[in-house]
Amino acid sequence: MVGATLVLRDIHQPPAPPWWPPAPGWWWLAAGIVLIGLIALALHLRRRRHQAVRARLFDSGLKPARTPAEQVAAMSELLRRAARERDPDADRLQGDAWLERLDGNDPAKPFSTGPGRLLLDGAFRPDVDPQQVEAVRPLARARFLQWTARR
Template sequence: MALQELPLRDIHQPPAPPWWPPAPGWWWLAAVVLVLLAFAAWWWLRARRRRAAIVRLFDERMRAAATPVERVAAMSELLRRAARRRDPAADRLQGDVWLVFLDNAKATGAPRNFSEGAGRVLLEGGFRREVDAADADALLPLARERYLELMAVRR
């Protein structure tokens, strides 16, 4: 029998594997990605709730203070509590050393709002009979910002 008379056919490739259902490895990868996404969402919500609770604590304490003296005393207390997060001995600092700590003197070029500005009222303001309401109002945004920094809350 001659070669030309043989009934040869061309090579046929088998059909490609279907894309669905995926192999078990892809299911495992999808499960890991979903778990990681769920964990990231939980972590983000937890940080957001924590920040809201910290801000709410500061704001409630300021609303509860009826007089400027009480507001200055509440700000001082909250700042001292928050300072312990950075340095366990920071709440025992006194005088200008305390104000320099609040200025965050480690940062070069940082404004000295506490030791040279409106924050000086923290030295004795909580112990006076009277504090000017304007001084307490000028201290409020400084104290709030520094409190949030000490509590390590990012905006």
């Protein structure tokens, strides 16, 4: 058998590992992603709940006001309280300086050049147009919510 030839076969690779079940590292990664998603959802819901509470605070502050002038006064008071929480000297601002503080970085300047100017003297007028008050309310509410948000 010296002259006999051996029949050699190619090397066969073992079959590829199955994709399921994944390796333990993939399970840890999936669990981490799910955990991060749940934490993000909880934080989002908490922020929405706090925003709803602050919105109810603003709305309940306006509820006792019967006349448009009283509503303007209540909005102004709520805004000044919110401003005082951010900057202790902000509630002492008067006139256009106060309106500019209310405008903040808004390029539209809704308080100093828009309907928000009603906050300057609307509380002291004997007759205030209710439509003007309704135009100022969403501006004041948005600024109140912004200023009372946790940083």
